[in-house]
Amino acid sequence: MAVEQVYHKSVFLAIGRAKQAARVRNVEPNIAPPRALLPPRFLSLSKGKRVGFRTRRFLYLPVGDEVAVFETCHARGLAVMLKGPTGCGKTRFVEHVAWRLGRPLVTIACHDDLSASDLTGRYLIRGGETVWQDGPLTLAARHGAICYLDEIVEARQDTVVVLHPLTDDRRMLPIDKTGELIEAAAGFQLVISYNPGYQHVLKDLKPSTRQRFVALEFDFPPPRLETEIISHEGGVDHATAVVLVTLAGRIRHLRDRGLAEAPSTRLLVATARLIASGIPPRRACQSALAAPLSDDPDLLAAIHDLIAATLG
Ligand SMILES: Nc1ncnc2c1ncn2[C@@H]1O[C@H](COP(=O)(O)OP(=O)(O)OP(=O)(O)O)[C@@H](O)[C@H]1O
Ligand SMILES: [Mg+2]
Secondary structure (H helix, E strand, O other), rough: OOHHHHHHHHHHHHHHHHHOOOOEEOOOOOOOOOOHHHHEEEEEOOOOOEOOOOOOOOOOOOOOOOHHHHHHHHHOOEEEEEEEEOOOOOHHHHHHHHHHHOEEEEEEEOOOOHHHHHEEEEEEEEOOEEEEEEEEHHHHHHHHHHHEOOOHHHHHHHHHHHHHHOOOOOOOEEEEEOOOEEEEEOOOEOOOOOOOOOOOOOOOHHHHHOEEEEEEEOOOHHHHHHHHHHHHHHOOHHHHHHHHHHHHHHHHHHHHHHOOOOOOHHHHHHHHHHHHHOHHHHHHHHHHHHHHOOOOOHHHHHHHHHHHHOOO
């Protein structure tokens, strides 16, 4: 079995145990990180196996200095919190910086059923024997990966506190069940994200958690940049991307009239992809941009008017 497959297998086994709450994005052949940033080519697994990895490349167009700030945090062992509305590029940003830094990326989608054991690991019965199975957080700490916990406010407080010792200077992960105290490997970094807009006020991070992270604030990219993103990601020409971004800007103003969530860059990309595949633009906008935003007939009528006025 190729070394990369060995690594994949071990990581996905652990993830299966974590109620499929995690996934790993770590390998794509042929695309190497920038030379100056090349990481050690091998990670050591607990049984002494050495496995190779490359990080898949994800295009991310920076809005400001967020890449530089993140990389400084990475170099100084600081945990990072990404705040911003849905579909504005937080996940894409993490995927991109993981590629730049040449680190494997372990992503955990948080939910209220996620337990501390889902993160750290648990004993399993296998072939009549009891064996310890690392969870995704433990795997990331052992192997110096970037560990990204998406929608962290969905996780219960007793789960979130497991992260605390990893954000201290010592960067330790105590595993109560085994008595092991794991020192996070070089390159390990915690990243959490959430959308401050829609979560219930009761779902907030405790100050003792918040103050362990450097915060990077995200929002929808400015129009010129968003146009470039839509054109590249959606596969449409520049003129079409300009129209879609103009339309999004107009719909975003409807927030004043009760629209709860503004159309995201993600929705624009989806709309562009439909258009690029031959769906008539007006139909694509109605299905991919308007309908997912609201069920309110008045708001939908207002959005359809804007579509008609902008597309001509
Ligand atoms: N700066 C950017 N550069 C390139 N693509 C971007 C950028 N910002 C957004 N995108 C596009 O928008 C899509 C949605 O972004 P992403 O999935 O990162 O959103 P998110 O902030 O993680 O949302 P959520 O909070 O719902 O998870 C991406 O798949 C990508 O196509
Ligand atoms: Mg995301």
